[in-house]
Amino acid sequence: MIQQKNDPIWNLTREQWFQAVCFALCFLAFMLAEAAVNARAAVLLGPERVNAVYALGLVCTGLGFLSFALLRKLIRGEQGRKYAAFLAGALCVASAVLFLITNQTTLFSLCAALCLLSCGHIGGCVYYNHAMTFQGSRCTGRITGIGMGLAVLLQFLIQSVIPLDVIFLISMIGSIFLVVFLMSRAPRDWVLADPLPYSAENETPRRTALILLFAVALMSLVSGLIDGVITAFDSAGTYDIYHGVRLFYALGLILAGWAADLRRRRLLPLATACVILLSSVSTALLSSPAGYFAGVALMYVYSGFYVIFLTVLFCDFAPRTSRPELWAGLGRAVRSFAVAAVVPSMPWLYDAWGSTALTVASCLLSVAVLLVLLPWISRGGQREQSLSPEQALERFCASCRLTPRESEVLCKLLESDDSLQLIAAQLGISVRMVQRYVTAIYEKTGAKSRTGLHQRYTQHMLENR
Template identity: 80%
Template structure:
């Protein structure tokens, strides 16, 4: 319809959102480089057969880092103090990264590896929280997230495959962490949270709804852990290399999943992710030969792209509607860390003892379980809707334009009265400046430029939903 914004295809990023996309991509790159460095050095210090244990412990440290951000945000009050904590985490991350890449002592390496991933997780918790706040109710969070992560994977590929020099690797890792900390310290406060209205009427229902993707992430992480354990063991033993050309399929999966996430208000993401997890389940049966290994890992990487977007975008989208957004924003990633850590150490042993058949069967059964768990998300909203009352139409209009509760309240005043902004501010007991900001956001989200255009846009919506 003319004048009606297309929810699925609009690609409009504000300055703050572009800023945050770069920060998110750099954080993802820093984490991948840190994880690769720990696994590579662990093979040298502990032997290839123990790399999966080091990988699992590293995931636990990362998960604890995400949780530490939530805890310290509660303990440290004030934006300045919180930014100081993140800066300290960045300093700790850089110092431990330099030491773990240069030390010759096993004990010091293990300590530095744990501190590096712990502080990296803390920084990640902060970046995920900012991502959720800045992209609150955005139509293009998926595309921005997927594109940024895909570019980070391409950078990692260049650093580790095209220019495989230790000095370049170290400089890239330190530079990524420095840039992330700098961007986080300069991030603007989200003015939409200065005077929020709670989602009190929806909190319990939405929290129960959010448990469905959380359970799905745990089950998907079990599938991912089964495959990760085998390919990590192969890579550390030098049998195959997971950081060369096949790694590019990960970037493809992330970019594609990001675009799918923004279609039909994220209703397609669970379905497509479920389809890819079923395909990836057969990848374990292909790992026994070089040709099959490439195909199996390629399938696994494409699935991993959808899996990572699924554990990121829905949780960042849901987080601002909770009383603990700093926890929910990174909860998908946290669940992934602890679940994969529980599975990874045993998978190489299972593969050696029983071959790929057992892992393939286990992956298929878990994939079916994921499909069943995500069924409510897949069929959500597919039922034919009845004609709406004026009140329901207004509520649906607000939801379709992704307005926050306070924006919806301001919109109602704009539509139902001719009051000026000063009167609206008095009625809502907020400042005129805040009303102006809300009106600007409403115009941006509805694709209008004036109060008259807003009335026309809403009238069109009413006629379409009689």
């Protein structure tokens, strides 16, 4: 097993640093866009309609994430994909300007929907590039958590000091520029140029996909219960959710990011399940001004963990699928649809049933999350007494997060002294492609030569006897 401490974040490549900054800035633009749409809706439509606007915005965002995967499938050429990204960026900026300056409710609704839809499309692009750029990296959680946490801190400073409309447009234009620039660079799709599908007998990817989807949907429902209530409070001016208490969101994101990189992602599901059980009491604390701060703080800490969960684990899973452009942002899309399903009715339910009923519902959903994640948590906590050579090789490939084809190339490198030309002939691919796989294997294992690769594997065998 290769220890994660041997992969510090300061050893990131230039491309990874660029992508990390782009991801954080895109997350900032998302948060500012949602805040700007909700604030404008409260003025034009009234506070009582903000939750409905918020829900429709979430649906648009989720559809935007899915639209990226759809357009990428329909548009095969890289040049066409670049044009699509540029058009999405132009639409995002233009619609943002219009919904901020218009006083017509119909035009505002249309422009806000287009802005969030194009935001989602750009987000799908950024999440896909994030998944491909950090494929196999052991510091994805820390980079993602720190980047998102800094984005929340920047949002706090922006909305406390600088007029929201001005900085919203600046950050939006900046993020769009970075995304378009990223799309104009050489794609990293060579990793999937000759993908090796998982065996039909191996059901782990399908089971993992179902666990991820159900867990994120249930977590989002828990988040939506309190999110709908505090959104209504904020739009009515009862409480403010974007200032001091917002810093707990940054804390949750950073803590969850560090937890994600421990024990090869095994700690993150357990930590998220524990935090969600703790946060289920948040709704019970909203009835008084004194308890409101504590309740929202707990909700924000939990939100940080579950956002990192749906971001990092889906980005890890995406490169191992045949549709990474879909799976990279699918967690975010599921989150949007699930939260949108409960947000509109929460103010009415809170007034009708009170905090006790919502707390019970939150607790039941939290238990359901724990049950869904239990197979993953229990499997992660098991340690076999001994491993066969095949199991040891599979564990080594998993610890280094090799793709299926990289694992096959690794097997050839370890079991024989064949040249790369001969390996290419045996696998039916080009020598250049084998060279790329070998480079990726060296990068992920930390080896610098074929001899070093044997040494790494031997060390792994000794540690897992």
